[in-house]
Structures are given as structure tokens and as C-alpha cells.
Amino acid sequence: MTYKRIYIQTTYRFSLIFMQDSGIKTSILQGLSAAWPICLGYIPIGLAFGVLAQKAGLDPIEIMLMSILVFAGSSQFIAVSMLSTGAGAVSIIITTFAVNLRHLLMSSSLAVFLGNTTRKKLSLFAYGVTDESFAVNQTRFSQNIWSLDQALVVNHAANIAWVVSSVIGGYSGRFIHEGAFGIDYALTAMFICLLIFQLRGRLYVITAVIAGVVAVILSLIIPGSSYIVLASIFAATTVLGIKKWALR
């Protein structure tokens, strides 16, 4: 806990120093220093996606178009494998919708911090809401050390890493052998740390435990990825219910 407090305090102090300096440049620097682990995690996955997409018959322009317009890793993998098995357009789009519906919860959670801004900026920000950028930005917003500008830098740095690595994968990914340097574990390790950032008290730990257990059970029963949304809603609702009942 002391580590966390020191970390928050120093980050906050630094952000105050930077803010006096003001300007776009510092926002970009702060955003990039928050974004680089995401970018590092996206590179192997983007490359892997590019390789698979190329094998499924997509050319680099289509790969780029998909990474720009969709920008949601797991659904892109699923879409490409469905395309290669000859699935219909409508069923691919419906599957994508189901897989990416979890972003609805993430944007709702971020909306709490974004009252003072224009619709235009919010629309731009919405484009970059992914599992990873959500967790990085949400943590900082809840510590009051973050603004929408820095969050936009995080989103777009991650976006550039994703688009560029997936296109490179489409061209040359077949030369990179699987499992090199443990790159397959990059996002898992990132989620471990992001989860720890969220465990700010007993209620959050209980929520995480319930969500984890329920997600495992549901993932074994239901095919697909609906277990993520179902387990999250179940855990948050249960813990809130217990809290309300205990306070009564």
C-alpha cells in the first residue's frame, strides 16, 4: 500500500509540475509514458493477426482497413478465422458485436470522469476504447491525475502500434516464429498488473474474486466470449447488493 501511495503522490506531483509547463507537448509525453507497455503488448499480437489475416486471404490494404476501422484484437482474430472457413458476412458481424459488447461497460465506467468536454472529442476518444487503454486510462482518471488529452494520446499511440504491427505481420510475419521471447504472454502480464491497480480495497478484491471464479465456470459452459460481460455484471451487482444489504 505504501508503494502505491508514494507512486500516486509522485505521479501527481510530477503532473502538477508538467501542467505548469502546460501545452500539448507534455500531454503527449505523459500519454506516451503511459502507453508504451500497451504498444509493446500489441506488437506481437498485431504481427500474429497480420499473419493469420494474410493466410485467410486478406491483402495488406484490407488488413490495414480492418485494424483502423475495427481496432479490437480478439474480434479481428475471430473474424479472420471465420472468413477463412467461408462464414457469411452477417454472422461475422453479429459475432463481432457480441465479442465487443464488453466495451459498453468500459465506456460507461469512463463516462463518469468525462463530464467537461465536447461531443467531438468524446467521439474521437470512443474510437480508442480497448481493454488495455480502458484500464490504463481508468486507473489514472480515478486518481485525478489524468485529462482527456493524455487519454487520447494513450488511445492513439496504441492504435498506431496495432495498425502498423498488423500490416507488417501481413507482409513479413511468416518470418517470425511462434512463441519467441515469450511475446504470447505480454497481454496476460499486462492484465495482471492492471488488475492489481484496480484492487483499491476489500470490495474490489471481492468483486475480482467473484468475477474470476464465475468467468471460469461460465467459460467452461458457454462457448464464445459472452462469459466476460456476464461474469462482470454478476460480480459487480452481487457485491453492490451485499454492500447495500450490509449497510442497512
Next chain:
Amino acid sequence: MGVTIIHQKVVWVILGMGLVTYVPRWFPLMLMSRRNLPKWLVDWLDLIPAAILSALLVPELVTNGMPRHMSLWQPELWVAFPTFIFALKTKSLGGTVVIGMVLFWLAQSVI
């Protein structure tokens, strides 16, 4: 250099995917950011990040295959423990990613 042929079906798929992915990202921000939300909803949304990260992570560690089955003897799970401790001690996202990758790489080459 060959002429790039853009398959029409693929383009429609990509456009459709883009639309159904963007709307759930955009809609709550438009709907909720300018209103005063009821307290229970704010409290509920406050729990969502911990829930969703755990729901994304834990099945990744303890299940495997298609269809999924429990798999406790896999490096994904065992590497998670030292990675977890490192993250807890350092609170460093970048450091955790690098340590996790190195440990997973070692675990894979040992097994």
C-alpha cells in the same frame, strides 16, 4: 507490382464490424458523461473495472483449448504467480510486461 484486388465481401464485413464495434464504445460516453448519474450506478460502475479485468484474465490462466477445459498444469498459470508478486511490489506496468514475457519464455523452454 500486381493490382490490389479488394474483395467486396471483405470490405462489407470490415465496415459492418467497424460500425458494431464503435457504437457500444461511443453510446455510453454520449449518454452518460453529461448527466448526474444516480449514486448506485456510479458505485456499480466503480466495481466494473476490477470485475472485467478479472473476468478477462482468470479464464486465460486456468483454461485451455477449444472447447475450453480446465488446465492447471500450464505455464500461463504458474508464471502468473511471480508476475503477480512483481506487479504488486513495483506497480510498474512496463516492468511487469517485460518480466512476465521473460518468465513465460523461460518456462516454455524448460517444459
